[in-house]
Amino acid sequence: MQDLPPGFEPLAPFLSEWNLATEKERHHKRVSSSLADVRRFYEVMTPRVHDIIAHLCNFPGADPDDLPPPERRLYNLALAFMECSHPIDLKWQRPDIDDAFPVERMEYLAPIDMR
Amino acid sequence: MNTFVQTQFEGNRSGLKDVLPLREKITPEAFEREREKIFKKSWLMIGHVSDLPEPGSYVVRELPVVNASLIVMRGRDGKIRSFHNICRHRGNKLIRGGEGCKSTITCGFHGWTFSNTGELLGVTDENQFNNLDKPKLGLLELATSTWEDFIFVNFDPSPAVSLEEWLGELGHGYDGYFQSQRQYARYRIRVRCNWNLAVNSFTEGYHTAYIHRNTAPDYQGGKKNPQRHRPFMQLLARHARYSAPANPEHKLSPAEAIAWNYGPTLFPAADFDYAGMAPALNPGRAEHWLFDVIEWFPNVLVLPGKHYHVELEFWPLSASETDIIMTAYAYPPQNYAQRISLEFFRTRLREVAREDMNTLEAQYAAISSGVMPEVFLSQQELVLAHHYRVSEQMLNA
Numbered sequence: 001m002q003d004l005p006p007g008f009e010p011l012a013p014f015l016s017e018w019n020l021a022t023e024k025e026r027h028h029k030r031v032s033s034s035l036a037d038v039r040r041f042y043e044v045m046t047p048r049v050h051d052i053i054a055h056l057c058n059f060p061g062a063d064p065d066d067l068p069p070p071e072r073r074l075y076n077l078a079l080a081f082m083e084c085s086h087p088i089d090l091k092w093q094r095p096d097i098d099d100a101f102p103v104e105r106m107e108y109l110a111p112i113d114m115r
Numbered sequence: 116m117n118t119f120v121q122t123q124f125e126g127n128r129s130g131l132k133d134v135l136p137l138r139e140k141i142t143p144e145a146f147e148r149e150r151e152k153i154f155k156k157s158w159l160m161i162g163h164v165s166d167l168p169e170p171g172s173y174v175v176r177e178l179p180v181v182n183a184s185l186i187v188m189r190g191r192d193g194k195i196r197s198f199h200n201i202c203r204h205r206g207n208k209l210i211r212g213g214e215g216c217k218s219t220i221t222c223g224f225h226g227w228t229f230s231n232t233g234e235l236l237g238v239t240d241e242n243q244f245n246n247l248d249k250p251k252l253g254l255l256e257l258a259t260s261t262w263e264d265f266i267f268v269n270f271d272p273s274p275a276v277s278l279e280e281w282l283g284e285l286g287h288g289y290d291g292y293f294q295s296q297r298q299y300a301r302y303r304i305r306v307r308c309n310w311n312l313a314v315n316s317f318t319e320g321y322h323t324a325y326i327h328r329n330t331a332p333d334y335q336g337g338k339k340n341p342q343r344h345r346p347f348m349q350l351l352a353r354h355a356r357y358s359a360p361a362n363p364e365h366k367l368s369p370a371e372a373i374a375w376n377y378g379p380t381l382f383p384a385a386d387f388d389y390a391g392m393a394p395a396l397n398p399g400r401a402e403h404w405l406f407d408v409i410e411w412f413p414n415v416l417v418l419p420g421k422h423y424h425v426e427l428e429f430w431p432l433s434a435s436e437t438d439i440i441m442t443a444y445a446y447p448p449q450n451y452a453q454r455i456s457l458e459f460f461r462t463r464l465r466e467v468a469r470e471d472m473n474t475l476e477a478q479y480a481a482i483s484s485g486v487m488p489e490v491f492l493s494q495q496e497l498v499l500a501h502h503y504r505v506s507e508q509m510l511n512a
Binding site: 023027052053086098100105106107110111 | 297298299300301302303304305326329330332368369370371373374377440447448449450451452453454455458459461462463465466468469470472473
């Protein structure tokens with residue numbers, strides 16, 4: 001069982017889907033999910049994001065590789081929340097835009113600490 | 116006429132063609148001329164000073180448009196040079212790719228060794244050669260020059276103008292702005308599209324209200340500028356620059372409000388506190404400024420905002436195929452709150468860019484098919500007209 005830091009246990013059911021370490025994985029996961037699944041994750045995360053950020057700011061620096069594993073999972077969920085925010089905030093009918101360059105043709109080359 | 120903001124133009128607009136026969140500019144024959152007269156005669160941005168932190172640091176760049184592989188290297192003397200990635204003995208490729216740091220470069224074929232400043236240092240079994248003039252057999256060097264954090268090369272053995280002259284007015288007022296920002300996003304796509312059309316798609320703001328209606332519905336324009344006219348547009352000797360108008364009535368969505376709470380606003384969001392900004396930013400001093408778009412002719416765009424900038428490189432592989440590299444830079448996050456905030460802006464930038472990118476192959480297929488003889492440009496699209504004017508000047512030089 002993968003742990004989250006104390007107080008964040010209610011988010012644990014989302015780890016199997018959204019605990020993703022790279023932008024590419026999060027992007028591909030979002031566009032291949034149903035809009036209902038994206039919305040469910042977004043709605044559960046929205047009221048917790050401030051708490052997540054406050055908790056992570058107890059740790060120095062900004063390199064995710066420095067975080068303990070439970071915090072690293074929480075951080076990954078926070079990034080996945082931002083990934084999932086666009087279809088919901090922008091009221092798309094699908095988890096991806098209708099008229100956009102295909103994700104499977106994109107290469108993601110961000111530096112290692114910006115995965 | 117429902118027009119509240121008129122564009123403040125600078126530069127020569129006389130003789131600009133707003134009806135363009137684009138098909139003739141994207142043929143294989145036109146591309147062969149561009150390779151010789153444009154890409155081998157221009158200062159091309161091929162890397163960043165910050166990628167070469169110490170003596171011996173190098174990156175290998177493949178530039179199919181000029182049939183070249185380059186080693187861009189900082190020598191032991193601190194100077195940055197570019198060399199053809201070719202052994203002077205029999206022409207083998209010296210470094211297969213990637214980046215790293217080397218005090219010397221040894222060819223894998225017969226073991227000739229060169230210094231990181233380009234001199235031929237050692238020849239294996241040298242006595243078997245007659246009259247080898249080693250001082251003349253250093254690596255083949257290209258004109259290389261730096262400005263701010265950017266490295267430019269010129270394939271012309273004697274460039275017609277210096278990099279300083281090439282950049283002209285755009286070389287001033289950005290002191291230090293680019294240096295402290297570092298990469299937060301980088302993508303590469305390969306599209307079946309001519310490189311000119313790809314550049315053109317990112318150098319006008321007319322499209323923003325339509326193609327970006329799903330990803331950036333209300334960042335630009337506003338009640339006083341509903342058509343999103345560029346407040347400022349500047350056509351220079353080779354390059355061009357304009358400003359995007361921010362919408363002061365932009366409404367924050369829930370996740371965006373979280374992002375704004377914890378970090379600096381990055382693309383596509385505005386920051387109306389212009390204090391301390393590099394003087395070259397917002398050159399028209401627009402009241403509601405979003406970011407600028409700069410075209411460094413021929414193939415690089417830079418979009419500087421207050422807290423970030425985006426670079427777009429367009430590298431042709433042929434008349435019909437282009438590699439596009441988009442890299443975004445910002446001040447590095449200092450804590451996890453800023454890093455999570457940044458993720459909102461990073462992923463939004465990517466989605467906005469995917470919309471621009473998705474028009475390219477359709478445009479190329481249509482225009483190269485020849486069914487449409489001409490393209491009609493609005494005053495908001497004059498940077499495109501300027502691009503082809505500069506192109507014609509170089510092709511006819």
